[in-house]
Amino acid sequence: MINVYEMTMTTNEVKGYLDISHFIFNNLMKQGKLTPINKDTWRLDGSFLFSREEVEKVKEECKIEGITLYQASKEYHISMNQLEKWIEEGKLVYSLIEHRNRQTKFVKEEDIRELVQQVEQVNPVYTFSQKHNVVLFQKFVKGNTLARVISIPKRGDIIVLDEFGTNMTLSEALKEGYESAYILSDKPRSHHQRFVKFRFPKSERLRNNIFHLIDN
Known part of the structure; x- marks a missing residue:
């Protein structure tokens, strides 16, 4: 059987x-x-x-190789202008393919990932947004559905990921009804720099106990 x-x-x-x-x-x-x-x-x-x-x-x-510029923009949180700029500079190669009755630019995901990694190496990782009073991996809920903040860039939108694997901006998440599972203190914070490193095993499950340590 x-x-x-x-x-x-x-x-x-x-x-x-x-x-x-x-x-x-x-x-x-x-x-x-x-x-x-x-x-x-x-x-x-x-x-x-x-x-x-x-x-x-x-x-x-699915025999078309690559993804459209729109898909690349949404998936990797890169503006359309930046994608077109990379194409003009010769950093990003595209294929013009008829898609949904129109000529559409397709690019390889590995090329996008490589360019994004180069940008991320230049830009530091932020763990807190003073403007929105949210922290990295902060828990948001909508009914029984859970989501977490996965990216706080220096510029641009804060990105939230739900447990179905859907990326959305923080503003989109709030409009859809997501609410923070806890309220962060709005008291003044110390800006004296001290560094402590924690190493956690990476998990794709947003309900993993590792995240419970962060929540508490």
């Missing part, structure tokens, strides 16, 4: 097999091309599960 898990794939297995980003994965779900077979029990199962047969069909349909 064939085990049911041999006939299904988890969210991460699907993304790895199709070699796609969170953004494209979410779009495929919204379009109904990827439909989890365990919508009601995915939390107990630890992940959404998808039919291997369905994933194989999607793989056949």
